[in-house]
Amino acid sequence: MRIIPAEQFNLSREVEYGTSAQNEAAREIVEAVRKEGDTALLRYTEQHDRIKLDAGKLRVTEAEIQAAYAHVDAAFLTAIRKAAANIRAFHEKQKRNSWMDLQPDGTLLGQIIRPLRRVGVYVPGGKAAYPSSVLMNVIPAQVAGVPEIVMVTPPSTGGQEGINPFILVAAAEAGVKELYRVGGAQAIAALAYGTETIEPVDKITGPGNIYVALAKRLVFGVVNIDSIAGPSEIAVLADDTANPVYVAADLLSQAEHDEMASSILVTSSKDLAEAVSQEVERQLKELPREEIARKSIESYGAILLTSSIDEGIEVINKLAPEHLEIMTKDSMELLGRIENAGAIFIGAYSSEPVGDYFAGPNHILPTNGTARFSSPVNVDDYIKKSSLIYYSKEALLQNGEHIIALARHEGLEGHARAIEVRLERELNA
Amino acid sequence: MRIIPAEQFNLSREVEYGTSAQNEAAREIVEAVRKEGDTALLRYTEQHDRIKLDAGKLRVTEAEIQAAYAHVDAAFLTAIRKAAANIRAFHEKQKRNSWMDLQPDGTLLGQIIRPLRRVGVYVPGGKAAYPSSVLMNVIPAQVAGVPEIVMVTPPSTGGQEGINPFILVAAAEAGVKELYRVGGAQAIAALAYGTETIEPVDKITGPGNIYVALAKRLVFGVVNIDSIAGPSEIAVLADDTANPVYVAADLLSQAEHDEMASSILVTSSKDLAEAVSQEVERQLKELPREEIARKSIESYGAILLTSSIDEGIEVINKLAPEHLEIMTKDSMELLGRIENAGAIFIGAYSSEPVGDYFAGPNHILPTNGTARFSSPVNVDDYIKKSSLIYYSKEALLQNGEHIIALARHEGLEGHARAIEVRLERELNA
Known part of the structure; x- marks a missing residue:
């Protein structure tokens, strides 16, 4: 692994948002499903997933979900139940109440928090099935109180009833009751606009291939979407107290995700740098996904x-990594100086997979430097706020003149008069 | 004003996101500023605003801001100060603390809340200057703790030193210290990518013309942006206890904004419907902005x-209006049934301008039905969260096997090994 002075590293990475042919293809699919509904949905499913369905078969039945349990092992079931409980417990702490501010003149101001009514979760199919992503998308919505959570995932001929049983069990454990075997841009369009079989939603979350990502962009505004995820990243900030075997293993756990993934060690210790570089090479050879990593x-x-550590922190804040591990002598002390990072893992035992699967915080995190302004998926992503204004007569009589002054200075006489008609009537009453 | 049965009303409204020529123009400007910096910025300022500046004159000086105070009247100053205090007080209540969850095995999990570092606020120039929008954009950022808030607004030959003095005073009162006389798509590009004179920001908020809106879409991802505002809307839900004079005045205060604005009364009272319709006509004739309204x-x-009122509530929830006024006998009782609305005004004295200017809640609200999934501008829009995971050795020894099981089921052996190397070492230690 190359060792270079920090100042020689180019921090910026361009991200591809699809070719114009891909954009065109996604647009065509979205428009067709919008116009033709189920007919287009089934046509694209046949074209892209090579499975001929009729509309009655789109929804996965309760019996199919239950049958999936026979195909997963006890160790998986125990692990996913413990993980789900941890994820639920962490996200429960993110919940917020509506509040009111009561003023002595009778005025009530407030912020009302309500869950979204209906949310769609996209779960990718294909070879790599990620049951953990099902939990990370669904549980925050559930904790927020979203009454209708619908999941879509492409059918595949490989698994049980066309859908990977681990995905089905994860969905059932997370509490999903409505599930459709449909994927790609066509699934996104169905969730946004609705079809005869699938009711439209208010928000779509979850990762997918480039067509799914482009379709999500196209329907943004009709529904809300989560952010478009880029390749995964880890940065490790370490000094000579860190164990190079652990550091190397963590860097590689990120690198095995995909060829675009980025693994970076930031350190002022030349010894650690050398040792990690050698360890990476040694561990790489033993990895099944060696080529990708x-x-x-x-x-x-x-x-x-x-x-110095100070320069290291500066580099980290510029990188704004998705995952940050800190393995230094006084790791907790550095926390207050980390401005930008999606998730921060402290100490020798907080290996990134602890957060990816189990500890409780969400594993869907801002990538590609967007931790500067974005956050991990959380309960707030599944709620909406409304302001409440209950102005008392006394408050209006007291403050009406100021409201009128501001309206007139903006040239909005109609605004001024809406206040004035009230003042006139109430003062003369 | 037309009176129609609710079921005959078409709730959906298409929104225009610019012609392809406008998109092309915005893209060209953004790319030029990205590549050429100040040179392009000044060139477009000369082209579009007809003002030739050099880079040294881009920043508005403290002396210019102070000089603007001589050009505003005392009534305005009193009103804007009271409004600013109310807005600040309301948004203070939205602030949240970082929290930690301490577990008996030594594990710490947490959610860290930090302000964005640098935010750019766009303030439109031209004939209609909206000092209230300056407050509504800037104060939540300030309350969030954003250390650098920079404002841009196009120069105009009309006002004091090229910028409307009411805007300058509002900015000063809100606490803005960094202000540039530059507008349009070029200003958005400068905020996103930076130039020799203007440092780049993490988020851009504030309304603008179509080129500003399109430029914001283009730079989304490089920086965060607020939502793209559509035309303004009000819905009034009222019964025969409502005063038709007030209802009509409030409908018109929305209608005078622009020809695309939408004002809707929902009622089961034919008497009120007739009375409001006549009142609207009567009041319309007296409005300076009669033609637009x-x-x-x-x-x-x-x-x-x-x-019935029940059907009325159903209509409101489908409309998901930006502003909702409820003037019925038991208005507060209906609150729990309103699912979708940006701001809810209750009772006879809570006229929309109370919220537009003065009460405290933000006047930047989700338009065009997006209240289904979006919220008023609030302090959360100017913060970012990071997750904290400090896993103890005991917790890892206890749970490592589950993490490994989940990683292996997803085919991510490198993830499993990152845990395994630790278990092996620590169990053998």
Whole structure:
């Protein structure tokens, strides 16, 4: 793994948002489903997933979900139940109440918090099935109180009843009751506009391939969407107290995700840099996904040498990494100086997979430097706020003149008069 | 004003997101500023605003801001100060603390809340200057703790030193210290990518013309943006206890904004419907902005007759109006049944301008039905969250096997090994 002075590293990474042909294809699919409903949905399912369904078969039955349990092992079931409980407990702490501010003149102001009514979760199909992503998307919505959570996932001929049983069990454990076997841009369009079979939703979340991502962009505004995820990243900030075996293993756990993933060690210790570099090479050879991980390490991986921990923190704040591990002598002390990071893992035992699967915080995190202004998926993503204004007669009589003054200065006489008609009537009453 | 049965009203409204020529123009400007910096910024300012500046004159000086105070009257100053205090007090209540969840095995999980570092606020120039929008954009950012708030507004030859003094005073009262006389798509590009004179920001908020809106879409991802505002809307839900003079005045205060604005009364009272319709006509004739308001009422206004309050609530929830006024016998009782609305005004004295200017809640609200999934501008829009995971050795030894099981079921062996190397070492230690 290359070791370079931090100042020589180019922090910026361009992200591809699809070719114009891909954009065109996504637009065509979205428009067709919008106009033709189920007919288009089934046509694209046949074209892209090579499965001929009729509309009555789109919805996955309760019996199919229950049958999936026979296909998963006890260790998985125990693990996913414990993970779900941890994720639920953490997100419960994010819940917020509506509040009111009561004023002595009788005025009530407030902020009302309500769950979204209906949310759609996209779960990718294909070879790599990620039951953990089902939990991370569904549980925050559930904790927020969303009454209708609908899941879509492409059918595949491989698994049980066409859908991976681990995905079905994760969905059932998370509490999903409405599930359709449909994927791609056509599934996004169905969720946004609705079809004869699928009712439209208010928000769509969950990762997918480039067509899914482009379709989500197209329907944004009709519904809300989560952010478009880029390739995954980890940065490790470490000093010579860190164990190079652990650091290397964590860098590689990120690198194995995909060739575009980025794994970066930031350290002022040359010894650690050398040791991690060697460890990465040693552990790489033993990885089943060696080829992917190696490409990722070679293209986007680096060990950045800094002159001090202070410079290291500066580099981290510029990177704004999706995942940050801190393995230094006084890790907790540095926390107050980390401005930008999606999730921060502190100490030798907080390996990134602890957060990816189990601890409780969400694993859907801002990528590609967007931790500067974005947050992990959380309960707030599944609620909406309304302001409440109950102005008393006394308050209006007291303050009406100021409201009128401001309206007139903006040239909005109609606004001024809406107040004035009330003042006139009430003062003369 | 037309009175129609509610079921005959078409609730959906298409929104225009710019012609392809406008998109092309915005893209060209953004790219030029990105590449050429100040040079392009000044060139477009000369082209579009007809003002030749050099880079040294872009920033508005403290002396210019102070000089603006001589050009505003005492009534305005008193009103804007009271409004600012109310807005600040309301938004203070939205602030949230970072929290930690301490577990008996030594594990700490948490959610860290931090302000964005640098935010850019766009303030439109031209004839209609809206000092209230300056307060509504800036104060929530300030309450969130954003250390750098920078404002941009196009120079105009009309006002004091090229910028409307009411805008300058509102900015000063809100606490803005960094202000540039630059507008249009070029200002958005400068905020997103930075130039020699203007440092880039993390988020851009504030309304603007179509080029500003399109430029904001283009830079989304590089920075965060607020939502793209559509035309303004009001819905009034009223019964025969409502005063038709007040209802009509409030409908018109919305209609005078622009020809695309939408003003809707929902009622089951035919008497109120008739009375409001006549009142609207009477008050219209006295409005300085009669022409705009009349077009708005004719194109997008309606009185919707329902068979009951229940049907009325259903209509409101489908409309998801930006502003909702409720003037019925037991207004507060209906609150729990309103699912979708940006701001809810209760009772006879809570006229919309109370919220537009003065009460404290934000006047930047979700338009065009997006209250289904969006919220008023609030302090959360100017913060970011990070998750904190400090896993103890005991917790890892206890739960490591579950994490490994989940990773292996997802085919991510590198993730499993990152845990395994720790278990092996610590169990053998």
